[in-house]
Amino acid sequence: xxxLSARGFDVCxxxxxxxxTSTVPVDEETGERAKVAGSLQTHADDVRTFLESLGDDxxxxxxxxxxxxxxxxxxxxDQSTNGGPSNVVGAxxxxxxxxxxxxxxxxxxxxxxxxxxxxxxxxxxxxxxxKDANLMQDxxxxxxxxxxxxxxxxxxxxxxxxxxxxxxxxxxxxxxxxKTPKSAASGNWPPVLVLGAEQDSIVDSxxxxxxxxxxxxxxxxxxxIGHDVMLDAGWETAAEATADFITNRTV
Numbered sequence: 001x002x003x004l005s006a007r008g009f010d011v012c013x014x015x016x017x018x019x020x021t022s023t024v025p026v027d028e029e030t031g032e033r034a035k036v037a038g039s040l041q042t043h044a045d046d047v048r049t050f051l052e053s054l055g056d057d058x059x060x061x062x063x064x065x066x067x068x069x070x071x072x073x074x075x076x077x078d079q080s081t082n083g084g085p086s087n088v089v090g091a092x093x094x095x096x097x098x099x100x101x102x103x104x105x106x107x108x109x110x111x112x113x114x115x116x117x118x119x120x121x122x123x124x125x126x127x128x129x130x131k132d133a134n135l136m137q138d139x140x141x142x143x144x145x146x147x148x149x150x151x152x153x154x155x156x157x158x159x160x161x162x163x164x165x166x167x168x169x170x171x172x173x174x175x176x177x178x179k180t181p182k183s184a185a186s187g188n189w190p191p192v193l194v195l196g197a198e199q200d201s202i203v204d205s206x207x208x209x210x211x212x213x214x215x216x217x218x219x220x221x222x223x224x225i226g227h228d229v230m231l232d233a234g235w236e237t238a239a240e241a242t243a244d245f246i247t248n249r250t251v
Contacts, residue, residue: 003239009246014050016043016068018164025164036168040175043166044074051075054087061090061246065230066202067166069096069211070178077179080187090249092242094195095203095227098210099178102169105207116201130159141226142199146233155231180214189215193245195238196221197229 001011015022018037025034038046051060064072072091079088098105110117120139123129129136133152134144136159141147147155181189192215196208205221212219222229222237229238 003236004243004246007243009243012050014047016071016166017046019162019166034164037164037166040071040074040167040172040178043071044078047071047075048078051087056087058087059089060087061092061249062088063092063094063242064096065094066227067097069093070099070101072096073099073178073180073211074175076189076192077184080179080181080184080189088190090190090192090245092193092195092245093211093215094229094238094242095197095200095208096194096211097203098207099176099180099183099214100210101172101176102207103173105202105204108204108206109201112204120201130156130162139201140228141232142224143226146226147231151231181216182214191245191249192217193241194219195229195241197225197227197232198223199225200227202227 001013004011013020016037018024018034025037026032027034037043047062051062054060062072062075064070072093073096076088076091079086106117109120119135123132123135123139129139133149133156136156137144137146137152177183179187181187194208194212194215194217196203196205196219198221200208208219208221220241222234222241225234225237226232229235
């Protein structure tokens with residue numbers, strides 16, 4: 001964010017339900033803290049409400065990473081269908097889950113790298129990546145030692161603050177695939193930058209190409225960087241590509 005701000009852009013980071021400074025949802029039946037923050041559509045509706053609050057005169061490029069990229073795709077699909085919010089003039093999908101979801105990617109990774117697949121599954125189910133710096137870097141970055149110890153510990157502390165899952169991944173296929181320019185006969189679609197990472201252990205090259213193809217563009221793959229392109233060493237390349245896209249709004 002400071003990098004883009006220094007380039008002269010107004011930058012906002014939106015805390016999704018149950019994350020960051022946002023309120024943790026409550027289960028209406030039990031009155032207790034919900035196990036899942038929301039659905040793909042409820043998260044997209046929250047983003048849309050925020051975008052609309054900025055006003056039509058504020059041109060916005062929406063950036064989403066990983067499952068956040070899937071939420072941005074739903075925002076764009078809703079804009080195409082419902083005609084709003086009208087202030088979205090572009091989007092950046094960084095290492096995004098593709099429109100069909102992550103199931104096919106999980107299967108491909110299991111076939112290509114079974115041990116990596118086991119580590120990812122274990123880390124996600126048990127939340128072990130929130131406690132083990134090496135495991136966290138192995139999955140989301142370029143491997144153990146990718147980050148300085150101080151930065152690694154800082155990220156772990158932030159991860160441990162999150163006490164709720166963003167989405168029910170098991171139920172997610174019911175909401176997929178997300179509508180895209182390729183699958184929709186018509187609609188008002190802004191230009192989209194599809195960013196990938198050469199050393200991404202979560203989103204494979206086929207998933208990256210699926211997203212780019214769905215938005216009728218070519219992916220930009222960043223060399224020598226892992227899944228968390230905004231935090232990994234070399235994040236400046238992702239920030240620069242994003243800044244250039246915002247300036248030009250064309251790919």
